[in-house]
Amino acid sequence: MLTFHQFHPLTLTLYYLFLLVILWLFKAPIVIFLLFISLFLFWSISQNRKSILNELVFVASLSGLIMLFTIYFYHNGATPIFYLNDQAVTTEVIFYSIVMAVAVAATWITWQALIISFPMKKIIYLTSNRSITLAIALSNFVRWIPNGKIQFQKVMEAQQSIGYFSSQSKFERMYKTVKIWMNSYYNAFENTFQKSAVMHERGFKSGKRTHFQHYRFRKTDCIIVVSILITFFIMVINYAQLRYYFFPLRKEMTVEPIYWLVFVFISLPIIIQIKGWVQWHYYKSKI
Amino acid sequence: MRKDLLIIASIILLITIFFTGTKFQSVEEFELTHIDDIKADSEIVTLAIDSKSLVGNEHLLKPELREFVPKDGIILKRKEYVLRNGDTVFDVLQRATRFHKIQLEFQGANDNVFKSAYIQGINYLYEFSAGANSGWMYEVNGEFPDVGVSRYTLKNGDHIEFHFTKNLGKDIGGEF
């Protein structure tokens, strides 16, 4: 196994689902922080410096906004720091807002990693034998947003060059931009349906399909899937104990034994990546 | 696209801040509320807050909340307060909880569909804390008004009681 993305699509689906469910069901701060760090590192391996920076900035801004929102709307907690509009802003709320912001960031970065793990062909592989329509709908969805963006940029450039935006009022310009934005994404949406027309034309729905690339369900896949399911089961049974609460007083952040397993899962992609590197260097040294 | 997302979110945040205001107070300032002294000619109302319906039913609450239910269920014993001109139930409640350092969380009148302040939690006991039908209800002079707390104007001699209910009022005598 050279990279994590090369596991069987089913394994990958289960893995990502497991992470997200554990994240939001239990809300344990330690898990949340570790998840974010680990998946961010994993995702950034395949990116260049500029996009990593961009992503960090985006994530930081998003987190900041979420924190501000939370502080404005949550006043629970036993330790007030100051009062805003006659309601308390407590240490518990601050802590909650930080943790929730990181949780959203972690979800976002997991989604980014997921996009890399699932190019179109894997989606088709997973869904085509069960539901052709689902396969087409999913593959269209993934294409829709990048295509819309490209179309938007092209139209904006063309319109700028002929002076469409040269009117004075800023408001008018914003209105026009939004209109073009909506049109571009709508057009991209329509175009993705054309893709499904092309797929039909090439016989997509004509009967039983075979697969060019078989994703083998190896032993490692088996181990991972089984251990994920077992861990999940154990955690759900112990839900009451394991769930983390923030109000009125913060729960102590202890590391339950089962969490060690969760940590292993969280760092799985990185571990596999490092193992791949080590192996590769080992082989290289033999040349 | 992400930039657009951020911009939209910031705009919403700014609008929210604009509407709810930015009144900052330190803890000492906040607690330095002034309860008017009762004089001979002052108008008076009484206020009590209890969560009796939870006594003996603590299992309904999440474990971290159980310690905040007093043994006898009484959060604020019945006391007298000076009635200022035009005071609503909400005004008195706010003043009292502030003075006695009881936690209060509410939704402001302008954020509310009913155009009245809505009491979400008192003393860390929130609505839905004990199930989907739990929350805070209030009665004045033995009757449960059908307006929000900031739309009920008080008269001299009114008795206000806040109860925590587990089932939409059935256990405190005020069915919906």
Add this chain to the structure above:
Amino acid sequence: MALLQIENLTFSHYDSKPIIQNLNLTISEGDFHVIFGPSGSGKSTLLNNLIRAEKAVGHLQGEVRLRNKPIAQYSIRQQVSEIGFVRQNPHKQIIFEDVLQELAFGLENIGVSQDEMKIRIGEIVQFFGMQNWLHEKTDHLSGGQKQLLNLASTLVMNPTIIVLDEPTAQLDPIAAKEFIQLLQRINEELGKTIIIVEHRLESLFPIATHMTLIEVGMQVCSGTVEEIIHFLQKNDHHFRKCLPPSLQLATDLGWDEFPLTIKDGIKVLRSKNIGKLAYESKTMNRTSPVRLEVKNIHFRYSKNAIDLLEDVSFELHKGEIISIFGNNGSGKSTLLKAISGQRNFYKGSILIDGVKQKKLSARHLNREGIASLPQDPSTLFIEDTIEKDFLKYCDACAISKDNVERVISLLQIEAIRKQHPDDLSGGELQKAALAKLLLNNPQILLLDEPTKGLDLFAKEQYRQLLIQLKNNGMSILIVTHDLEFAARTSDGCTLFFDHKLVAIKSPQQFFKQNNFYTPTVNQLAKPFFDDVVIYEDLLSRIQDEMGVQLNDNSK
């Protein structure tokens, strides 16, 4: 036995005039059948009716039979295995990011076993020479490579018939040639039947076995290549202009031979003792005032990249048309964007009418007096109808609404004024785009590939319009691959090479110095008159020569 039989095919959308009427075609195995005709004559509709999977909405009469069985009676799987389809737009047909998966898709759909798939795909990759870009992402492929991929994806299914709808329309001439050569190999080495709709017929004449001319949905003539040539010649049909120059000469001069290739044409000309007479090459006459001056501009996309525009300088005079050639990705489009203000160069200057142009500070500003046509003209339109779009634009630029009527009559697009931009054909879209650009009365016109998708007659119309505009004082800069069009239309030509522009010369002088990158006419004429770039010039010079010869003979 006839492989494909089309009998009395008539198709119309509900309640309107039939798009195609009474078409009768017989196609045998191994044919290379070319269908041609003016734009909008229903050729695409004919092809779509061969592909059952994409059933157009409308009323269909007549029958299409494959091996004597109506097509509708074949299962979808069978149809997909027998008939392959390649469309005009290379990008819209590709589904996957992965080249291999794209090739395998059709095979997966018909349930071929994994082992067989691997063998078939391996074969095709060899045949097409795709090894080098096999592992690239499809988004990163050039237009030509994408179209090759589309062709390979159909060929891997081992169909009997491959149907192509203007496959080279969006490709540059070099990619187009490669594509056609591959088609020839597929037809000759593998015996596949090819049905192709095309405008660029010159390279197809030597390869085709049969041809069909369709005009206004009706079949005008159908038969072997010789029969078509005779027909065009006899009826003095205006489509004679589509013939390769060597054939046109044969028909205009009444020869017995019918040279299909340039090689044959040169042989015939030699046999007629056409020699070299001295002629004076036309040079450029640039006396009018300079309108646009580009001085030593440098541009690159990011600090560490190389210069895309490196020390580019040239002048554009009033009332002049200049064409710029160059490879895809060489920076020609970027040059246009630098002039119109969408890209800011870091060194050098641009002067318009002597006034130095400032860097555009805000994204909404544009340089006055310049209108530019992007590579994708559909991005110019944002409203539901052409008319609405024009009116909205007039509002935005604060110009009078009378301009709308003016441009509509100038470009003769009255018929499409109420149509949605997405519904227009390639040619109509180009005309509408030009109309929109003319609304604001620009002084400088920048056109990026304006003849993409236009057939011969539309091109001629377009050309005349540009000449008219030029005569009214407009300065026009055209980036194009269409050497014929540029030779006929421009006052000057230049090449964008190695991030710079070479000196601008008249078309005759420019093409005189090239051996390969020249219009077909020039390739035919080179051994005799190396500065001839337009067919009419070649014809008149040969007639001059023959007149001289006759005189000599009679002496």
